Amino acid sequence: MSRVTIPDPSLPMLTEPAGGIPPVITAERELAEAAEAVANGVGPVALDAERASGYRYGQRAYLVQLRREGSGGWLIDPMALPDLEPLDTAIGSAEWVLHAATQDLACLAEVGLRPRQLFDTELAARLLGLPRVGLAAVVEHYLGLTLAKEHSAVDWSTRPLPEPWLRYAALDVEVLGEVRNLMGVDLAQQGKSQWAREEFEALLTWEPTVKMDPWRRTSGLHKIRQPRILAAVRELWYARDDLAKERDTSPGRIIPDTALVDIALADPKSAADLPKGHRAIQRQSRTWLAALDRARGLDDADLPPASLKSDGPPPxxxxxxxxxxxxxxxxxxxxxxxxxxxxxxxxxxxxxxxxxxxxxxxxxxxxxxxxxxxxxxxxxxxxxxxxxxxxxxxxxxxxxxxx
Structure with missing residues (x-):
């Protein structure tokens, strides 16, 4: 979970989970014990997930954190335990408490965790009109505590996970339940409880939007209008994506968008003609040249338009x-x-x-x-x-x- 709020040095900082940092669960037996404890807990269940955006391909969860009154906090490694159905059964119909639910719902569903009801503290903060809605800001507003913001963008696929990272992860769910209760009071006082219920219910069926032509998000594409060069960018983008998927790494770590655009504009016919400036250009020269050949071989009718037609009203x-x-x-x-x-x-x-x-x-x-x-x-x-x-x-x- 990303946090960008600068901690207020005048406020006390939340530095340690109650009971210390939970051990990371990696075995089926440990998962069964955690599920039993969570099932015997009471009230809502605070959940969070850590991904490795910018490091790995896709948005899978590399750590799952949860906390429930009466069961304590838990850290679970979904790389070792890709099926968390026992935990899902243990939670049952209990309310989930998440911050910015749409960031985590998809990756939690991939490991078998799906809410029956939920409360999103970020969305509640928006409905309440709070000036800042990040987790640290919300915790500061309601509890007068600050959360450290380091480790928010680290590579969570690292194993073993360093202790400071685990502390940070455990603290993400440490006070979510308390914050949720206080927000619930404010929502009721402002007459917004029904608004929140309907918003949270809609999240139960939320799914990520599948974007058409994802290659059109390439940085710098606005500089290109010629269909043949756009086709080259498209072929290069998908070639890079295939490499990234094969290596389980972020596409940007293979080669940046700017390099893809530079290659397409240069239209090289050999490795010697490829642009300089990024080592992956030469290292994967065959891949890029093959992509350009595919673009050159397309019929005019198969070239992409400069922009997609919208089905909505004009600007x-x-x-x-x-x-x-x-x-x-x-x-x-x-x-x-x-x-x-x-x-x-x-x-x-x-x-x-x-x-x-x-x-x-x-x-x-x-x-x-x-x-x-x-x-x-x-x-x-x-x-x-x-x-x-x-x-x-x-x-x-x-x-x-x-x-």
Whole structure:
């Protein structure tokens, strides 16, 4: 879990888990003992996972941490124990407490851990309008304690894991349960408990978005418009990805994006023509030259377009020229949302995401009543609490700006 908050030196620092650093569980027998202890615990279960982003291929978990009242804290090595189903059974329907759940749900599911109910302390912090929502900031706000931020970006696939890293990992779940309880009180006092319940329920079925053409995220791609050179970048990107997957390493550690773009622009025909400046360019010269050959061999019809067509409305900045009424409705709705956000101390983007708002305004329902806008927002994934706020705003904006 990444943390970027700078610790406040005037506050006491949380430096040691209660009971000390738990031993790392690597054997089936130890896992069974942990599962039994967790099953006999009470209340919510605080969970976290550490990945090796930037070091390994993919986003798998390399350490799982959990803590439950009555069972204590546990550190589990999913490299040694890739199936944590006994632990999942032990947790059962107990509430999970996570911080930034979408960062960890996928990798926890890979090892057999899936929540039946959960509480996301980062999302709760957003709903409550806290100025900073990182774990360290939330702990500081509620408990007056600071969390050290070192080790957040280390290589968690390292074995054995150093003791300072394990201490850091154990502390990530040490006070999550206490923070969750205090946040629950604040949510109730602000009248946001139902909002939070609906948001947390939606997370139970959340899955990572599968991006089309992931190679288009290559840094520096904006400099290229020619389809043939774009095809070269695409082939180079997938060649690098295959190497990274084979070696279980981050693609960026094979060769950086800038080098891929440099190779594509240079269009070398031999190893001697390859750009200089990165040792992997020459070391993997056959791989890069083969990728370029594949790009050269493509028919024009198979070349990638400079950009993908969006299925949504045009950029909002063009609405004033293309559809002035839609632009006026969007501005009116945004103004109403801003006023609501300020009154209820909540970021506007948590009331409604920009994309569904723009889609409904650009392509409105056949009837312009709140119920019709409610249905349109529901089809785009908005939760009931969001629709109850936004649908009347949309109906009013269309009534104020007809035509």
């Amino acid at each position: 909002a900045r063009s609405w004033a020229d293309r559809n002035p009424n839609a632009a006026a409705r969007l501005a009116a709705t945004r103004e109403a949302l801003a006023a609501f956000g300020e009154e209820h101390t909540i970021p506007v983007e948590n009331v409604i995401s920009p994309d569904p708002l723009r889609r409904v305004i650009w392509t409105p329902p056949d009837t312009l009543e709140p119920a019709a806008f409610d249905a349109a927002l529901a089809a785009l994934g908005a939760r009931p609490w969001q629709r109850g706020i936004v649908a009347p705003m949309l109906a009013q904006a269309f009534a104020d700006h007809p035509g």
